[in-house]
Amino acid sequence: MRSAYSVDTVRNAERELMARLPEGALMQRAAAGLAAACADVLGRVYGSRVVLLVGSGDNGGDALYAGARLARRGAGVTAVLLAPERTHAAGLAALRRAGGRVVRAGRGAGDGRAAAGDQGGVAGRASGGGRPGGEGRAGGGGGDVDVEGLVERADLVVDGIVGIGGKDGLRPEAVPLAAAAGRSRGAVVAVDLPSGVDPGTGEVRGVAVRADLTVTFGTHKPGLLIDPAREYAGSVRLVDIGLELPAEPELEALQHADVARLLPVPRAESDKYRRGVVGIAAGSARYPGAAVLAVSGALRGGAGAVRYVGPAGDAVIARFPETLVSDRGPKHAGRVQAWVVGPGAGDDAATVGEVLAADVPVLVDADGLRLADAEAVRSRRAPTLLTPHAGEAAALLGVERREVEEGRLAAVRELAARYGATVLLKGSTTLVADSGGGAVRVNATGTSWLATAGSGDVLSGLAGSLLAAGLSAVDAGSVGAYVHGLAGRLAADGAPVGAHDVAAAIPEAWRNVLA
Numbered sequence: 001m002r003s004a005y006s007v008d009t010v011r012n013a014e015r016e017l018m019a020r021l022p023e024g025a026l027m028q029r030a031a032a033g034l035a036a037a038c039a040d041v042l043g044r045v046y047g048s049r050v051v052l053l054v055g056s057g058d059n060g061g062d063a064l065y066a067g068a069r070l071a072r073r074g075a076g077v078t079a080v081l082l083a084p085e086r087t088h089a090a091g092l093a094a095l096r097r098a099g100g101r102v103v104r105a106g107r108g109a110g111d112g113r114a115a116a117g118d119q120g121g122v123a124g125r126a127s128g129g130g131r132p133g134g135e136g137r138a139g140g141g142g143g144d145v146d147v148e149g150l151v152e153r154a155d156l157v158v159d160g161i162v163g164i165g166g167k168d169g170l171r172p173e174a175v176p177l178a179a180a181a182g183r184s185r186g187a188v189v190a191v192d193l194p195s196g197v198d199p200g201t202g203e204v205r206g207v208a209v210r211a212d213l214t215v216t217f218g219t220h221k222p223g224l225l226i227d228p229a230r231e232y233a234g235s236v237r238l239v240d241i242g243l244e245l246p247a248e249p250e251l252e253a254l255q256h257a258d259v260a261r262l263l264p265v266p267r268a269e270s271d272k273y274r275r276g277v278v279g280i281a282a283g284s285a286r287y288p289g290a291a292v293l294a295v296s297g298a299l300r301g302g303a304g305a306v307r308y309v310g311p312a313g314d315a316v317i318a319r320f321p322e323t324l325v326s327d328r329g330p331k332h333a334g335r336v337q338a339w340v341v342g343p344g345a346g347d348d349a350a351t352v353g354e355v356l357a358a359d360v361p362v363l364v365d366a367d368g369l370r371l372a373d374a375e376a377v378r379s380r381r382a383p384t385l386l387t388p389h390a391g392e393a394a395a396l397l398g399v400e401r402r403e404v405e406e407g408r409l410a411a412v413r414e415l416a417a418r419y420g421a422t423v424l425l426k427g428s429t430t431l432v433a434d435s436g437g438g439a440v441r442v443n444a445t446g447t448s449w450l451a452t453a454g455s456g457d458v459l460s461g462l463a464g465s466l467l468a469a470g471l472s473a474v475d476a477g478s479v480g481a482y483v484h485g486l487a488g489r490l491a492a493d494g495a496p497v498g499a500h501d502v503a504a505a506i507p508e509a510w511r512n513v514l515a
């Protein structure tokens, strides 16, 4: 399991650990891990050109110490200071001792120029001590330095503008540097977090640094796992700095081993009923395909049998003759261990109501979300799993879709609390929240090729089948999203796919997890 903790929790753990360690020890651990990752990215450190973007906090301190380590190994390191008078003093001194050079970021945001480093008090002057890659003085003694050019031509850009102290997006003076990093021909390594993203929520307001690699310390931060910020982080490397963290994280992301433990596997004593029967109440005369797709997911989800009720029985049987079909409504369909209701349901509120009245786990998707009576959901005793995409979640919350997309964590928690249900919020990262609070599960196994009509129907069948097989709502939702995402990836393999291809790839994803 990969976990992420809130900024407050990280700060508390950091305080406790720092009290027991010599001054600066924690930052040295962070910097050592950061420098090692940078060296891996560079391949050859000696003679390489490294530019550090240095903000006014400890994030900049990490970058400076790591830069000093790289300079000692023969890299030409230039630190660009955003706030020279407030730069981490000891880190700056270490970089200077190692022969790094120092320039200050230009005041005129966007003009592409920077004043030489001889104007800014403690941070203004680079020391001598020439190492490969620079004579240690910015701008040749008072001339302007083309900072953006430096960034663009670097082999490696280290983003130490801001880390967990960041809020409200990048400040204007940092924006040109983030943009230059985006144009750089070298790799961009973010320190702890890509600067400009919200550490705790994954929101991105305005410009943020786009990294190839983020080296994060102690634990993942929520912003590294949730879109849109996750996309800015590139791949993420966790450096253990010895933080002791509480048992319950804010976010958790299942890994292959976790999913393998949760997937239902039949034993010798299993029969189709013991494996669980899932009922699918979906489709309409107008949308028979939604029924077919939900059934296609359910048949590959681990239940022993799939019952279908609704007006699309002929289409379902034609495609999947193993389905038990009935058109007499959920109440008369025979026993099931879980229901899926809603995909392509049109305006059939009666069926949704009937399913919600059943005392078994229920997954509500698509039209079902609009048709479900909130009070009927809240008063259910058996588990309920709601699976909206951002638009559906926005409608349920009565807010703009953009608000959900920008603040996915808050939205999924709010919905779960309002409905007293487990909520799976679909998207490029899928979030699953329980009504009782606790860690939110996040899944990123998917691919943007999954943004294709009907792939959500496949997911609802799959997750419903897992519910019928006995998984809790949180497990069924998060395991379903994991396998569905992986199936999408395997099916697409870099090319467009239809939802039926995704369903067909579920067994391969399943084998991949269990291998």
Ligand SMILES: NC(=O)C1=CN([C@@H]2O[C@H](COP(=O)(O)OP(=O)(O)OC[C@H]3O[C@@H](n4cnc5c(N)ncnc54)[C@H](OP(=O)(O)O)[C@@H]3O)[C@@H](O)[C@H]2O)[C@@H](O)CC1
Pocket (backbone or CB within 6 Å): 010, 011, 013, 014, 026, 027, 030, 055, 056, 057, 058, 059, 060, 062, 161, 162, 163, 164, 165, 166, 167, 168, 169, 170, 171, 174, 191, 192, 193, 196, 217, 218, 241, 243
């Ligand atoms: N926790 C740990 O275990 C460890 C933490 N470590 C490291 O410490 C980092 C946290 O350091 P931190 O607390 O000094 O905050 P940080 O992220 O540098 O930002 C604050 C500074 O940035 C500024 N600033 C704020 N917003 C901004 C914006 N939008 N755009 C531009 N600037 C902005 C803000 O300025 P001010 O508001 O004061 O004017 C303030 O000066 C953490 O991420 C990790 O790298 C490791 O060394 C060891 C273990």
Ligand SMILES: Nc1ncnc2c1ncn2[C@@H]1O[C@H](COP(=O)(O)OP(=O)(O)O)[C@@H](O)[C@H]1O
Pocket (backbone or CB within 6 Å): 366, 389, 426, 427, 428, 429, 430, 446, 447, 448, 449, 450, 451, 452, 453, 454, 455, 456, 457, 458, 459, 484
């Ligand atoms: N950009 C994306 N990256 C990864 N997965 C995505 C992306 N966009 C959509 N998905 C996934 O594809 C599925 C789409 O479901 P949904 O929006 O309900 O579509 P539909 O209603 O057409 O079935 C969800 O599982 C969602 O998480």
Ligand SMILES: [K+]
Pocket (backbone or CB within 6 Å): 059, 159, 160, 161, 162, 163, 190, 191, 192, 193, 194, 195
């Ligand atoms: K950063």
